[in-house]
Amino acid sequence: MxxxxxxxxxxxxxxxxxxxxxxxxxxxxxxxxxxxxxxxxxxxxxxxxxxxxxxxxxxxxxxxxxxxxxxxxxxxxxxxxxxxxxxxxxxxxxxxxxxxxxxxxxxxxxxxxxxxxxxxxxxxxxxxxxxxxxxxxxxxxxxxxxxxxxxxxxxxxxxxxxxxxxxxxxxxxxxxxxxxxxxxxxxxxxxxxxxxxxxxxxxxxxxxxxxxxxxxxxxxxxxxxxVASPGDxxxxxxxxxxxxxxxxxxxxxxxxxxxxxxxxxxxxxxxxxxxxxxxxxxxxxxxxxxxxxxxxxxxxxxxxxxxxxxxxxxxxxxxxxxxxxxxxxxxxxxxxxxxxxxxxxxxxxxxxxxxxxxxxxxxxxxxxxxxxARRWLQRTAFVLAVLAGTAAVVAGAWAWLKHPHAAQRIAAGYELTDGGRALWWSVIAAGVPFLVAAAWLRPRRGVIALVAGMAAAWVIWPLATYPLLGASQSGRAIMARAEQRVGPDGEIGLVLWREELLLQARRPVAEFGFSRRAEDQLRDALAWQAQAPARRWILIDSDAMGRCVDPARAVSLGVANRNAWWLFDAAAVREACRPAAAGR
Incomplete structure (x- = not known):
């Protein structure tokens, strides 16, 4: 029709x-x-x-x-x-x-x-x-x-x-x-x-x-x-x-x-x-x-x-x-x-x-x-809705109640407290609409149940997780800790940096190239720091610290997007790597 x-x-x-x-x-x-x-x-x-x-x-x-x-x-x-x-x-x-x-x-x-x-x-x-x-x-x-x-x-x-x-x-x-x-x-x-x-x-x-x-x-x-007539x-x-x-x-x-x-x-x-x-x-x-x-x-x-x-x-x-x-x-x-x-x-x-x-x-x-119009297709969609909802609810409840190693690793990666309880509640909440839609619409309207569950889950998930994960995922928490640590008069330089850090900076920061080798960035950053060692700090990915930075004197700022970030002043630079020592 x-x-x-x-x-x-x-x-x-x-x-x-x-x-x-x-x-x-x-x-x-x-x-x-x-x-x-x-x-x-x-x-x-x-x-x-x-x-x-x-x-x-x-x-x-x-x-x-x-x-x-x-x-x-x-x-x-x-x-x-x-x-x-x-x-x-x-x-x-x-x-x-x-x-x-x-x-x-x-x-x-x-x-x-x-x-x-x-x-x-x-x-x-x-x-x-x-x-x-x-x-x-x-x-x-x-x-x-x-x-x-x-x-x-x-x-x-x-x-x-x-x-x-x-x-x-x-x-x-x-x-x-x-x-x-x-x-x-x-x-x-x-x-x-x-x-x-x-x-x-x-x-x-x-x-x-x-x-x-x-x-x-x-x-x-x-x-x-x-469409292809002569003269066209x-x-x-x-x-x-x-x-x-x-x-x-x-x-x-x-x-x-x-x-x-x-x-x-x-x-x-x-x-x-x-x-x-x-x-x-x-x-x-x-x-x-x-x-x-x-x-x-x-x-x-x-x-x-x-x-x-x-x-x-x-x-x-x-x-x-x-x-x-x-x-x-x-x-x-x-x-x-x-x-x-x-x-x-x-x-x-x-x-x-x-x-x-x-x-x-x-x-x-x-x-x-x-x-x-095929009944088996409606029933298949109904089964998929039930399976999707059950999988989300069971996985979220298991992570919340049993704290398996995988769940702990995910929570630690996002720097979530209480073992990521709020995240696992979000997983459960995303699965519930599938089960509700399946119970309400029954197998004869299984396609609608599946689509309704998907639509609700797509809405629930960002509303629940964006505020929860935003500070860690965006690098905002790392930059906020760095700026608080250096104080209002401090300056920050970035080494082996990610774009989210420069985007989240609330003050002018120094950077020494993005695509350059990490050792070249660090060399220039240390020279920059040596010009004003009392107020200049370097924010660095742990992979670039090498043997030039003493971790015992550096400040750990945490993990964001699977990268560990450190902040250090001139006192944390080993003698052999200091620009003044190199020039003697």
């Missing part, structure tokens, strides 16, 4: 879904500071952009930061300028990108099918563990996800529902914006490959062709395709210009400034960003090296519970392809192309495959009604 896109029911259903998404994805915003590994880095770079007015050449401390293009940092800086507070600002770009991705997916499925399928597609995405987990962190990937999904959507709508050149140009522009976000936004253009393949095979690609094929009980040939060459070329526009808007001023200045540091930044961090990193990655089958595990585990539906859909997708259903072919083919692209590089992270989730949801959505 087709749902009218303009009906109040369709509008209210979509509004309810977006309200739920806002609550789930936005829960906890304003309750914590940036957490490692990535959030403090991007927030620090964004803050320094605002402080220094340098938007083309991002800095981490006094070093240029060339690991990623600057789009996310620009967005975070803009959010801070609007909100005047980092706690509210740094997560907003991810939240808006997540909501935007849901809207784009809903509108795309609605254009290709109807509003009901659009709701299904957006709901499937929102129910995917990896989507919620990633969007609730201030990383580049939510922004990249939105750009690639918008790029895919524009191409899909134009090629399958068009001609709609405006949608195509917007899709190309979004793909270019994705390049400014992380470099791989160009992957959205791969959607054109299965489209061209389907056209060459004579599939009924456009809406008009599919309607004629249904009426004539046979495929309409490619000659009926209005300049329109396709305009798509290439739309793709290049955001890239050139960023790249041209940056290159002009770097080449015009002749500054060696800026020129090295350009080379590192455009070559070392892109092609060289893809071909021979020096981080996160994983086997070729790595993403198979990611898709099975991180895409739960939606990944459980994929094996059930294989026969239906096979039938769709046999019937030349391009609306299913293009999303599935793009998923496979993205999977191959990311599997070929030796460096892999779970986040890389995230942009494929909306396309998978788009291919599942038309068949969701038939799947939900």
């Amino acid at each position: 087709r749902t009218d896109d303009r009906s109040p029911v369709a509008r209210h259903a979509f509004g309810g879904l977006m309200l739920l998404a806002l609550v789930v994805l936005g829960a906890g915003i304003g309750l914590r500071d940036p957490w490692p590994p990535d959030e403090p880095r991007f927030a620090l770079v964004a803050r320094q952009m605002l402080e220094r007015g340098q938007w083309l050449f991002p800095h981490r401390g006094h070093e240029l930061y060339a690991d990623k293009p600057p789009l996310l940092m620009w967005c975070e800086a803009l959010m801070f300028a609007l909100t005047h507070g980092w706690r509210g600002a740094f997560l907003l770009p991810s939240l808006l990108a997540g909501l935007g991705t849901l809207i784009v997916l809903y509108r795309t499925a609605r254009r290709l099918w109807d509003a009901r399928i659009g709701l299904y597609a957006a709901a499937l995405l929102l129910a995917t563990f990896q989507f919620v987990e990633v969007v609730r962190h201030a990383q580049i990937d939510p922004l990249l996800l939105f750009c690639i999904t918008a790029g895919n959507a524009g191409i899909l709508v134009h090629c399958l529902r068009g001609p709609d050149w405006r949608a195509f140009w917007l899709g190309c522009f979004a793909a270019g914006l994705g390049v400014v976000a992380k470099g791989v936004g160009v992957l959205a253009l791969l959607m054109l490959l299965p489209y061209l393949w389907a056209r060459r095979r004579g599939w009924p690609v456009t809406f008009a062709q599919r309607r004629r094929a249904a009426e004539d009980h046979g495929p309409a040939g490619p000659q009926a395709d209005r 060459g300049w329109r396709w070329a305009a798509g290439a210009l739309a793709f290049l526009l955001p890239i050139l808007a960023w790249l041209a001023p940056m290159l002009i400034a770097a080449l015009g200045s002749g500054d060696a540091e800026r020129l090295a930044y350009v080379h590192d960003l455009l070559f070392h961090q892109t092609a060289e990193r893809y071909a021979d990655s020096w981080q996160h090296r994983e086997p070729a089958w790595f993403f198979l595990r990611v898709m099975i585990v991180d895409w739960l519970p939606v990944s459980l539906l994929i094996p059930l859909l294989v026969p239906r997708w096979r039938e769709d392809l046999r019937r030349h259903e391009a609306r299913v072919l293009l999303p599935l083919a793009w998923w496979m192309l993205a999977l191959v692209f990311f599997s070929l590089t030796p460096g892999k992270r779970e986040l890389y495959i995230l942009p494929a989730v909306p396309m998978v949801a788009l291919a599942i959505a038309p068949h969701l009604d038939a799947l939900l």
Whole structure:
């Protein structure tokens, strides 16, 4: 049954879904500071952009930061300028990108099918563990996800529902914006490959062709395709210009400034960003090296519970392809192309495959009604809800009552008192909604019970744990202890530092490079300290203390993010390492 896109029911259903998404994805915003590994880095770079007015050449401390293009940092800086507070600002770009991705997916499925399928597609995405987990962190990937999904959507709508050149140009522009976000936004253009393949095979690609094929009980040939009619060459070329526009808007001023200045540091930044961090990193990655089958595990585990539906859909997708259903072919083919692209590089992270989730949801959505009608699927979802709730409640109660070694280690890592009792109560609280929903909705509505339990747990967990873990995770507690120890007139220098420490500093601090060797940082820090030994202190990671610092005379500040931090004055420096002694 087709749902009218303009009906109040369709509008209210979509509004309810977006309200739920806002609550789930936005829960906890304003309750914590940036957490490692990535959030403090991007927030620090964004803050320094605002402080220094340098938007083309991002800095981490006094070093240029060339690991990623600057789009996310620009967005975070803009959010801070609007909100005047980092706690509210740094997560907003991810939240808006997540909501935007849901809207784009809903509108795309609605254009290709109807509003009901659009709701299904957006709901499937929102129910995917990896989507919620990633969007609730201030990383580049939510922004990249939105750009690639918008790029895919524009191409899909134009090629399958068009001609709609405006949608195509917007899709190309979004793909270019994705390049400014992380470099791989160009992957959205791969959607054109299965489209061209389907056209060459004579599939009924456009809406008009599919309607004629249904009426004539046979495929309409490619000659009926209005998307590629004669004289449209300049329109396709305009798509290439739309793709290049955001890239050139960023790249041209940056290159002009770097080449015009002749500054060696800026020129090295350009080379590192455009070559070392892109092609060289893809071909021979020096981080996160994983086997070729790595993403198979990611898709099975991180895409739960939606990944459980994929094996059930294989026969239906096979039938769709046999019937030349391009609306299913293009999303599935793009998923496979993205999977191959990311599997070929030796460096892999779970986040890389995230942009494929909306396309998978788009291919599942038309068949969701038939799947939900199966009693065994409802019962399976019910069992999953019960198992999830029971596992959380039992694990939390066991950690609270029995204090096993693993629980003690976790509590110590977060510097929690009472053995982490509040954390284990949070685990129990996250599991209870699953059991309540299962008891209320029963097996015949098991899917709703599972989804309701997930939504409640997603809201409870950040509200309970962000205030509890924030001081340790963000480095705020370490910097507060350091500043209290040195007093109001003391100065602090950082050695082998993490971005969260510099971000949390409430006074000017000295730092001696981020990417330099620890011994080089320490040498320069000791020379800096020797210039004013009465008031200068060094905050250092325990791994960098070596033989130069006497731990008996240093002050332990505790552990944050698995790093032990120490503070010492000139009296803790061994004689052989003192700059004055070295100069004699």
